[in-house]
Amino acid sequence: MTDGDATDSSSNASETAMPDEWSIPRIVRTMVPLLAALSVLQLVSGTVLEAYEAVLVQNPALLVLVPVQIGTAGNLASITCSRLTTQLYLGTYELDPSNPDLRANAGAVFALAATVFGAVGVAAWAIGAAFGGTLALGRVLLVSLISGMLLAVLVVVTSVAAVEISYRVGLNPDDTTIPVVTNVCDIAGVLILFAVVSVVV
Amino acid sequence: MVGHDTARDVYRQALPVILVSLVAGLFAGTILGSETMRAGISEVPGLLLLLPAFLATRGGVYGSLGARLSTGLHQGLIEPRFRLDRRLTNAIVASFINGMTVSVFIAVVTYLWLTLLGSGGNLLQLVGIMVVAGLLSAVLMISVLIVVIFVGYRRGLDPDNVIGPVVTTLGDVFGVFFLLVGIYVVGVVL
Numbered sequence: 276m277t278d279g280d281a282t283d284s285s286s287n288a289s290e291t292a293m294p295d296e297w298s299i300p301r302i303v304r305t306m307v308p309l310l311a312a313l314s315v316l317q318l319v320s321g322t323v324l325e326a327y328e329a330v331l332v333q334n335p336a337l338l339v340l341v342p343v344q345i346g347t348a349g350n351l352a353s354i355t356c357s358r359l360t361t362q363l364y365l366g367t368y369e370l371d372p373s374n375p376d377l378r379a380n381a382g383a384v385f386a387l388a389a390t391v392f393g394a395v396g397v398a399a400w401a402i403g404a405a406f407g408g409t410l411a412l413g414r415v416l417l418v419s420l421i422s423g424m425l426l427a428v429l430v431v432v433t434s435v436a437a438v439e440i441s442y443r444v445g446l447n448p449d450d451t452t453i454p455v456v457t458n459v460c461d462i463a464g465v466l467i468l469f470a471v472v473s474v475v476v
Numbered sequence: 477m478v479g480h481d482t483a484r485d486v487y488r489q490a491l492p493v494i495l496v497s498l499v500a501g502l503f504a505g506t507i508l509g510s511e512t513m514r515a516g517i518s519e520v521p522g523l524l525l526l527l528p529a530f531l532a533t534r535g536g537v538y539g540s541l542g543a544r545l546s547t548g549l550h551q552g553l554i555e556p557r558f559r560l561d562r563r564l565t566n567a568i569v570a571s572f573i574n575g576m577t578v579s580v581f582i583a584v585v586t587y588l589w590l591t592l593l594g595s596g597g598n599l600l601q602l603v604g605i606m607v608v609a610g611l612l613s614a615v616l617m618i619s620v621l622i623v624v625i626f627v628g629y630r631r632g633l634d635p636d637n638v639i640g641p642v643v644t645t646l647g648d649v650f651g652v653f654f655l656l657v658g659i660y661v662v663g664v665v666l
Contacts, residue, residue: 297548297553297562297563297566297567298566299566299569299570299573302544302566302567302570302571302574303570303573303574303577306536306537306540306570306574307574307577307578309536310533310536310537310574310578311578311581313529313532313533313536314529314530314532314533314578314581314582314585315529315585317528317529317532318525318526318528318529318585318586318589320528321524321525321526321527321528321529321586322525322589324524324525324527324528325522325524325525325595328517328518328524331517331524332514332517332518335509335510335514336509338505338508338509338513338514339502339505339506339508339509340505341505341508341527342501342504342505342508342531342648342652343498343501343502343504343505344501345501345528345531346497346498346500346501346504346644346648347494347497347498347501349535349644350493350494350497350644351494353640354486354490354493354494358486376481378483379481379482379483379485379486380483380486381483382483382486382487383483383484383486383487383490386483386487387487387490387491387494390491391494391495391498394498395498395501395502398502399502399505402502402505402506402509403509406509406510406511406514407511408509458532461528461532462528465528
C-alpha cells in the first residue's frame with residue numbers, strides 16, 4: 276500500500292507539476308505536529324479533570340456532564356463561527372451590538388444553550404442517580420445551566436473576536452476560526468464546568 | 477438567505493445537529509460515569525488527564541480524513557468505490573499513522589506530566605491503553621467514514637454536511653468505550 280509514492284507521481288504527468296497532496300509523508304508531516312500541539316493544549320482541561328478526580332468518581336452525574344459540555348461547546352462555536360464568516364463575506368456582518376445578524380446569532384446561541392443544558396442537567400442527574408450518585412436534581416441542573424450559559428457567552432465573544440481578528444490580520448476566517456475557537460471552547464468548557472462545580476457542589 | 481436569518485431561524489436549523497451531539501455526549505458520559513469506568517479512573521493514574529486530548533484527537537484525525545475524501549470526491553480525484561486506489565489508500569494509511577502516533581504521544585506526555593506533578597504513573601500502562609483505544613478507534617472510524625461518505629455521495633448527499641456529525645458522534649461514544657476496552661485489555665495483559 277505504501278509502496279512507490281515517487282514512482283506513482285512520476286507516472287502521472289498531472290501530478291508532477293505540484294506537490295502531491297495525497298502522499299502519506301506529506302499528510303503525516305502536516306497533521307502530526309498540529310495534532311500533537313493541540314493535544315498538549317488539551318492537557319490543560321485534563322489537568323483540571325485530574326484535580327477533581329475524587330469529586331468526579333464520587334458524583335457520576337458530573338462525570339456525565341464532561342463529554343456533553345465539551346461537545347456542545349465545540350458545536351455551538353463552530354456554528355457561530357461559520358455563520359459569522361459567511362455574513363462577513365456577504366457584507367452583513369458588523370462589529371456593533373445593534374447589528375441584526377450579530378444579535379440573531381447571539382440570541383440563537385443563548386436559546387440553544389438554555390435548551391440543551393436544561394435537558395442535559397436532568398439527563399445527567401438521572402444517569403448519575405442510576406449509578407448510585409447522591410447529588411440532588413436541583414444541584415446538577417444548577418451546575419449544568421450556569422456553566423452552559425457562561426459557555427454561551429464565551430462562545431459568542433471568542434467567535435466574534437476570532438472572526439474580527441482574522442479579518443483584520445488578513446487571514447481567511449474559514450480556515451482559522453473554527454479550529455481555534457472550538458479548541459478554546461473545548462478547554463474553557465471544562466474550566467467553566469469545574470469553576471461552577473467548586474462553587475455549587 | 478443565510479445572512480438574514482432571525483434568532484428563531486438559526487435556533488431551528490441548529491437544534492437537530494446540537495441534539496445529535498447531545499445524545500452522543502450523554503452516551504459517552506454514561507460510559508464514563510459507569511461503575512467499571514470509575515473504578516478504572518481510580519486505578520489508572522493519568523486517565524482523566526489524557527481523556528480530553530484523546531477525544532479531541534479523534535475529531536482532528538478523522539474529521540480531516542473525511543474532509544480530504546470529500547474534497548477528493550468533489551474534485552473527481554477519487555471515485556466513490558471500494559477499490560485499492562492510491563489516493564484513497566494513502567489517505568487511509570496516513571490517518572492511521574496520524575491517529576496512532578498522536579495516541580502514543582498523548583500517553584507519553586501524560587506520563588511526563590504526571591511525573592512532573594509527582595503523582596506517579598505507569599508509562600507502559602498508559603501507552604498500552606492508548607494503543608488499544610487508538611487502534612480500535614482507527615478501525616471503526618475509518619470503516620464507518622468510508623462507507624458513510626461513499627454511500628452518501630452515490631445517493632446525492634454532500635459528504636461535507638455529513639462528516640461533522642458522524643465524526644463527533646462516533647468519536648465521542650466509541651472513544652470513551654474503547655478507552656474502557658483499553659483499560660480492560662491492559663489490566664489483563666500487565
